[in-house]
Amino acid sequence: MVLGKVRALSVHLDSLNQHNLPVFSGGDLVSGRVVVEVSGDVRVKSLDITARGVAKVRWTESRNAGANTAYTQNYTEELEYLQHRDTLIGEERDEDGPEEGLTVLHAGLHEFAFSFNLPQMALATSFEGKHGSVRYGVKAELHRPWMLPIKAKKEFIVFEHIDINTPLLLAPQAGTKEKTLCCWFCASGPISLSAKIERKGYTPGESIQIFAEVENCSSRVVVPKAALYQTQTFFAKGKGKQIQQLVSNLRGEPLQQGKSQSWEGKLLKIPPVSPSILDCPIIRVEYALVVYVDIPGGLNLSLSLPLVIGTIPLHASATRTSSISSSCSSVGWLGLPERPEAPPSYSDLAISEAHRQDCLQGRDGSDEEEPPSVMAYITEFRYLPPPLYSEVDPYPDTMDVSGDVQRPDMCPSR
Template identity: 30%
Template sequence: MIRYRPRLHSAYKPQRTRQDSHAVCKKLPPKIKTFEISFSQCQGVFHAGGAVQGHVKIEFTEAIRVRVITVRIVGRSKVFFGPRRGREYRYQMREEYFDETMVLTEAELESFMHKPGVSYYEFMYPLAMSLASSFEGEHGYVRYMAQATLEMPDEPDLHIKKGFTVLSVLDLNEEKNVKDVALAEVSKTLCCLCCATGPITATIKIPRRGWVPGEYIPVMADVDNCSKRKILNTKIVLTQHVRYSGKVDLSDHGQTNLHSRVVAFKERGEIPPGENELWKSEMMRIPPVPPSRLVGCDIIHINYDLSLVVQPEGPAYKISVPIDITIGTEPLKRDSESSDQLSPITSSDDRKHENEERKKTITLHAKPPVPQADVIAEPPVIVVFEPQQGHDPIPESPPSYEECIFGRVEIDEGDAIEPGHGPLNYTPMYTYYNWKTMLRAASKRSFRASKTSLRISKENLADVDTAHVHGSKTSLAENGATGGK
């Protein structure tokens, strides 16, 4: 069972990484002062195809007899949903990626007297390239954990557990259609019995479909309210959709469960009848979230969309205009010609004339129609994209890692490796491109490189001048010697 601590996602700010509160064993015998797991990466983030590295730290206050010290590395995914009976759900599925136990002491000894003081036992386990990224969801997870065990003949066994994050690569440069401009439009006519009303037209446009956490999506949107009702609010919403696949047993064909949660949103207020609202280059920042598709896992599937949501007043459904996007771990490479500038959203003259005629029809005291020859077409509405910070060429710096926007999870005993010392607190970490920090670091590197280049140029120039003077002196000396003869 997973308990979530929700956060507000309307304006994400990177948070400092908290130390895992259950990385250290809480109940220790008097003879043992410290028993903990530490990873070589301070944030506990490792990449598929690499290796998990770390050490177990043990501090004894006096000599004690030890049978063996082991580390168990486990990677698995699990899905659970439907009616619940006890701790079991009707639909469940599981994938095992690895489960290995490494002995850190000499295996041939039945027991030995461990000396007092601090001791470190290092471990390393290679990770396959096909592993899925870590994920914690409402009805399932992809989870990686390490458990150290201290077995003693005279004391109960001690277990400590610590979760770590595995990230697989989703390179946007290898994905199809992620560079294409995305445009979507929905028009809906509200009607109440025999009342005639005009449509509500909602349009949303973004410069491309591929993004990474930390990037800003410049959003253009246009909501044209030609109805007789006011619009209560409009929102730009980034949503994560997760599809879980589970079975009752092996003979079952399986069922799926779809769960959605809001990643980030921005909201605006009312739109009176006959008015419109323009979102001009609204910047939507992507917080740290898992990549799309969850490559390597067959029972959990993730996708994202960016939607313009319009809420009319009265008994009417929301109008949603979604655009599917792909969130990766490797950003698109920029060249000198690439840009996130959008062409303007232009409303056609035909639609404007239709809306004007519809307004005249539903007005009680309508004026007589104007001859077509006397109608002067209004110029189209043009929205110009204004470049914002964060759209410069990507500097060659590695991304940072930030806590998942959905926060910490508390993993119960039944979902841990095995029971021992209460629930495990764990927060997945994901790649995050902080453009301001990266650009600042890139500028410093460029400045240092320029200074180094200038210094080398001065040294070379000095060497050339020295050689030139030396050559001139030699030439004069030879000429003098020749003239003397």
């Protein structure tokens, strides 16, 4: 028998999303296959797969302990979310064990299916940070007698779903601050800032509507700005390490002395970012919208509004509720002048009598008499033309002998 060689070993996952990426959540079934390509006959002791999900944190700090000495402190922490192992070919043996019971793979392609379930628990979302990461993957190992094992790995993504359609994440976020600039013995007027957003929860790709009011009573020219920040916090050995990154920002117009500026729904788009990670003990990913006033030569006046980036987008009903509540409350809350729309005129709402009769007769246009239904009354009420406006009551009250109020349009009592 001519011994062959292993030409390729690869891992393929079956469940792919619309972007051809393997994405899963807690409790999902992960299935796939290991493909082995050999040229000639190959004796195999075992083919094993190992699935792991691990959150890791690591950073190093160096400190001086004297004039010429220094020491380095390593901070590491690891948390395991997934551990699964399965043997697809053969049995687990020692590397130097006997060669009896080996499996022979003939020349060509060979596929071996596998499947396992993710734990029914809150898994940490896949993440890559500066001092830590959360990674999930499947590794295949092909063991042959008296040879080093061949390995192949395939990573997959896990999302811990965050539904932003909850009362906590649909609640508006708002704040107000004021600051007075001082220069030695001279004090200028205050700078005031008020800001509000429709809700706390958003998903990547959405735009945040910012409602803000800035009033500059100081002697300097200031600029209102807004920025979305991501804060990564890593924990190891009882110590924390924090990294803040700018995700997106926008800039308003410069504001002269004694002027004010209003943002009536200024849009700040959220780029593709990692969802918030709030339940992992060693890694946290949080977001905040910072609305601030850039003051040259002084500390900025800023408001921080916490955000949660989720994975389940806003439902249609929640969108209508949020937009109605924001439009009703934003104007009064910011102190902007209210400008209610003029009501429509009756001539714009009135329809022709012929159109009303057609609607009352039904879709088929037949004039046959049918017993009245609730839908007929609703349709008649909907398509009635509005009454003509008049200061004089066309139906004055008349008193009958019994003392009841009687109108000509009311049916007589039987």
